[in-house]
Amino acid sequence: MPKAPEDIIRDEIRAMSGYRVPDATGMVKLDAMENPYHLPPELQAEIARIVETTALNRYPDSGAARLKVRLREVMEIPAGADVLVGNGSDEFIQTLMLSVARPGACVLVLEPSFIMFRLIATFCGVRFIGVPLKPDFTVDIEGVLAAVAEHQPPLIFIVFPNNPTGNLFDVETIARIIEAAPGIVVLDEAYHAFAGQSFMPRLQDFPNLLVMRTLSKLGLAGLRLGVLAGARAWLQHVDKVRLPYNVNVLTQLIAEKVLQHQDVLARQAAAIKAERARLFDELEHIPGVRPFPSDANFILFRIVGASEVFAGLKRRGVLIKNLHETHPALAHCLRVTVGTPDENSRFLGALKETVNAG
Ligand SMILES: *Cc1c(COP(=O)(O)O)cnc(C)c1O
Numbered sequence: 001m002p003k004a005p006e007d008i009i010r011d012e013i014r015a016m017s018g019y020r021v022p023d024a025t026g027m028v029k030l031d032a033m034e035n036p037y038h039l040p041p042e043l044q045a046e047i048a049r050i051v052e053t054t055a056l057n058r059y060p061d062s063g064a065a066r067l068k069v070r071l072r073e074v075m076e077i078p079a080g081a082d083v084l085v086g087n088g089s090d091e092f093i094q095t096l097m098l099s100v101a102r103p104g105a106c107v108l109v110l111e112p113s114f115i116m117f118r119l120i121a122t123f124c125g126v127r128f129i130g131v132p133l134k135p136d137f138t139v140d141i142e143g144v145l146a147a148v149a150e151h152q153p154p155l156i157f158i159v160f161p162n163n164p165t166g167n168l169f170d171v172e173t174i175a176r177i178i179e180a181a182p183g184i185v186v187l188d189e190a191y192h193a194f195a196g197q198s199f200m201p202r203l204q205d206f207p208n209l210l211v212m213r214t215l216s217k218l219g220l221a222g223l224r225l226g227v228l229a230g231a232r233a234w235l236q237h238v239d240k241v242r243l244p245y246n247v248n249v250l251t252q253l254i255a256e257k258v259l260q261h262q263d264v265l266a267r268q269a270a271a272i273k274a275e276r277a278r279l280f281d282e283l284e285h286i287p288g289v290r291p292f293p294s295d296a297n298f299i300l301f302r303i304v305g306a307s308e309v310f311a312g313l314k315r316r317g318v319l320i321k322n323l324h325e326t327h328p329a330l331a332h333c334l335r336v337t338v339g340t341p342d343e344n345s346r347f348l349g350a351l352k353e354t355v356n357a358g
Contacts, residue, residue, distance in 0.1 A: 035219035060249035089226030154183035166294030191296035312354030
């Protein structure tokens with residue numbers, strides 16, 4: 001008789017509830033920060049040709065050399081920096097944590113933040129240190145510096161602009177954290193396309209800085225491609241933890257192709273930013289709703305009876321994200337992804353109906 005799962009699977013894994021993806025069939029899907037726009041038909045046709053002619057019997061290029069050349073150009077990765085590609089940027093969160101996971105190691109994150117940091121820390125057996133942001137979601141620099149001094153974290157993640165709050169942090173404050181850190185500081189720039197600022201040009205200034213990007217929020221969430229840039233001194237080791245063929249051949253070729261048409265993605269990002277401004281303005285005018293300014297492709301807002309409102313929206317066919325009770329700072333908060341003008345109008349209509357019905 002084999003032992004029971006309780007005797008075999010680690011306690012902390014059995015205690016987890018895992019990352020749940022709700023079913024959005026038939027709904028206006030504004031819960032996952034996806035780009036709502038399709039690629040133009042000409043580009044879709046070019047992708048179809050790639051799929052037709054690719055040798056799927058062969059392993060992909062493990063180093064993704066051609067794709068990296070394109071990424072360097074498009075993302076303006078400094079010449080002195082190395083670059084790695086991942087199966088989404090989530091994969092780098094894992095490879096980075098595995099790389100530093102000595103017994104007793106910890107990872108420091110400014111909270112509230114992206115939920116995967118905490119989950120992956122548990123997978124990797126790394127202690128998770130969450131340092132709270134101030135109530136206005138700016139960085140409590142004294143609190144962060146004290147936590148850095150106390151815990152000496154080998155790894156720090158800073159999301160810029162932050163998810164789920166949507167704001168950029170003050171650049172000089174982040175620089176102070178990077179300078180005080182004993183190890184690696186990763187700037188997670190998943191929402192870079194919707195923000196005006198980046199730490200990419202500052203890789204030269206800080207030997208312990210890594211910059212992480214993804215194509216997911218830019219319009220290619222289904223492809224799964226993450227990018228990590230920084231000093232070779234670090235990345236050569238992270239690269240060993242990466243599985244050899246982590247980025248499949250179709251992802252490599254299609255990403256390379258789409259990035260040749262960067263203007264398409266840039267126009268879509270501009271449309272999303274314009275809609276973000278309208279959505280914010282309309283939310284501000286609904287009584288009882290307080291939206292927080294956003295530099296990303298989503299808006300966090302506080303609303304009386306958030307969980308009831310979330311359920312009311314769902315009944316009306318609109319799926320957003322309920323963050324109430326996920327973190328004390330997010331009490332009564334919901335997060336909506338910026339969709340197409342039509343989707344946003346449907347969301348606003350459903351929200352007004354729900355508020356009036358309440
Ligand atoms: C969405 C998101 C990611 C994950 O992106 P993938 O590349 O799709 O794995 C990483 N970090 C943050 C902060 C995100 O919001």
